[in-house]
Amino acid sequence: MGTPKAFLTIPRQEAGYRPIHERINDYSEVEQTLNTSERKLQASRCMDCGVPFCHWACPLGNRPPEFQDALCKGEWQKAYDILSRTNDFPEFTGRICPALCEKSCVLKLSFDAPVTIREDEAAIIEAAFREGYIRPQQYERNGRRVAVVGSGPAGLAAANQLNRRGYEVTVFERDEQPGGLLRYGIPNFKLGKNIIDRRLRIMEAEGIAFQTGSEIDLARLPEGFDAYAVCTGTPQARDLAIPGRELAGIHFAMEMLAQQNRVLAGQTFDAKERITARGKHVLVIGGGDTGSDCIGTAHRQGALSVTQIEIMPQPPVGHNPATPWPQWPVVLKTSSSHEEGCTRRWSLNSNRFIGRNGRVTGVEVEEVEWLPAPDGGRPVMKPTGRKEVIQADLVLLAMGFLKPQLPQLPQNAVVAGDAATGPSLVVKCIAAGRRAAADIDRMLNAK
Structure with missing residues (x-):
């Protein structure tokens, strides 16, 4: 000390x-x-x-x-x-x-x-x-090859650790550039993409190969590898199947966030493809970090107003006696995006989307109450009948992601990160990638 x-x-x-x-x-x-x-x-x-x-x-x-x-x-x-x-x-x-x-x-x-x-x-x-403490290193090769499917935080960590152990590593990424969630899910105002590119240059100099634009069928993994690390994340967002979902102007959060990051990287989209909040009243459904990212992006795109709603009740500020340490403290989080201007509301369930001429104009919401479950399990949601319409020209669905259903994989494949656990944290995915590399190393050495 x-x-x-x-x-x-x-x-x-x-x-x-x-x-x-x-x-x-x-x-x-x-x-x-x-x-x-x-x-x-x-x-x-x-x-x-x-x-x-x-x-x-x-x-x-x-x-x-x-x-x-x-x-x-x-x-x-x-x-x-x-x-x-x-x-x-x-x-x-x-x-x-x-x-x-x-x-x-x-x-x-x-x-x-x-x-x-x-x-x-x-x-x-x-x-x-x-x-200059960080310089590319060269590692003695052991003659074995490993494929890493997915280049998000879990895939990058697995590739990094396997490369250091002497394996010849090839990372397959379906998008045009490596990074996964880091590149296409997290806004630049939280993580500049030059930070990712800086690390990728070192990994490439150390011998890791990246093949982008490679859509891998997990039921038929590429041949010629001794083992596989499957780190494909959770690409399927949770949808909101209520009346009016087909209206134009309703998008998954990642559609907007990924497109904006691509625009900043130099890609162009025509007017029909472009998802922008400019001159619009924006409604974000979902109170987590992804919803917060949508708020910050909407402000930078020029939104007229931004509202965020959450179906769960508002958590307390500072300390929550219901989640004492060592539990994760469920308390009110105010991000930098919230500080930039946002109406935040809780205990609202979305009943239906309202539109005009095929485009969304608002969402009917209803206040709900959360009652303790008789068996002590998850609280029970009770509609109150108090309904209203929130004006919205752009609705962004930020309600989390679904754990993927993976096909039967060969015995020499290890699943890591969100693909194994469902949606999680970047730090947990890095840890999972490191464990996957250790598991593969142990498996191949045992043979």
């Missing part, structure tokens, strides 16, 4: 976001950074707990007390070495992880001021790139 009593004298300081009036006019990353001195002070707040719950809570098993001790002492390369042992892509998790580690930090549990672990992680990896 660099400064034993720093947690008593130094308050938590977040880098914060760029001013709203500035950031809504571009798609650059909204989060700012602290200077080196401030970052070292924040790292010094870590108490190096005897039982580090942050380490336990991290799906990757990261070691925040160790890398923050090095960081607060100015030993940036040592901090990077510690961090990179457990995390293949700190530049991703340092930007978009919900920081399960911070939710379990003793300073969070004692007085709601956890160490800025996620921001410290991002600072370490950016320093590593800036100072």
